[in-house]
Amino acid sequence: MAVDRNTIIDAMSQVKATSNNEGLIPAFNVLVTQAPTTLWNNFADLITNSVDPDLKPAAEALLVNAAHECGYHTGYGIITSEEWDAVCGPMIEGVEDVLHGAYAVFTAWGWAKSEIVELIPGEKMVVRAYDYYEADVVQRGNLDSPCAYMIQGVSAAFMDLAYGGQYDPTGKTGLRTFKCEQVKGIECGDDYGEFVVTRA
């Protein structure tokens, strides 16, 4: 059975994140928050435009890393969750299906309207994102270089989970076996963001 993106998006977009009496939202083996996208965008925008130009790549790498670790741990929590089993489980026949399903969930939860457009198992993945909140930092004009750090990090993490070996809760192994380069961005004037993931 092929992965049915629309079914996953319709079902998973209805999952509610509700806080407990401690004001916390434990879900998918992590604690989550549901915050305005501007919280994360503001900081990424301010920090990358505050540092000296020669330090900007280092700041960008750290923003990508935040998403890489987030995507690895939360991604694992998602693909081992009851919600995943119920909605996506019947559609999954192999690792590649897990990846396609993961991007449907990624889309359903508002991270990016995205899908895999090319996948060479164990080697390479190309993802396109047609709408994503990280592009909102630009309201007029275009950036010289893309800034979808979250999608970059999470995309590398998804390949880590698929082909980087057994999940390691400590992140010492399995994490950072892949890297991601963003080659197009809505924030740069392109019609969509494009992300190329290859072995690190």
Next chain:
Amino acid sequence: MATEQLTAWVIDHKFDRETCRHSMNGFDAVLHCHHYASLYCQLADDAEQFNGRDLLKRSSELSFLNVLSNYFAEHEISDLTDRIALAEEYWQMCGFGTLKFDHVGELSAAAHMNHSHVDEGWIKKWGNRDKPVNFIGQGYVAAALAAIYGLPAGSYDVYETQSIVSGADASCFSLVRK
């Protein structure tokens, strides 16, 4: 016997099937985990040369001040007690922990969190540390007080006087009008 009308945040959660974005009360919203928040706070903390802590606090204040001010205006909330209760409730609703203002005045205020996503997430990831890390919370309490009094961002200095991440039972914040 007096009755008490509790103010409760009216959640308006929408999913736009075309853009695949979620909005809460008119503002795009997204789920992120404690790894993400911890690493953002660590980056802010490390970027000492560029006032990284202040940048994250400011990012939080600007973001949440918009949400709170817009909500108060849209729902015609002008009562001080209601505004305080709603600001406390919204923080909890977002999953950032509990927030209680101990006292509120236009020139100064104090607040505490018995639970904190940022602190507890940091401890889960790396353990305790001796300095505060909740720059997002510092920005939020500044935003809340500014929204309560209809003031712009940057109106208050915030001091985190004790922190869950350092082993305290609660994180405490003191606010002073600039």
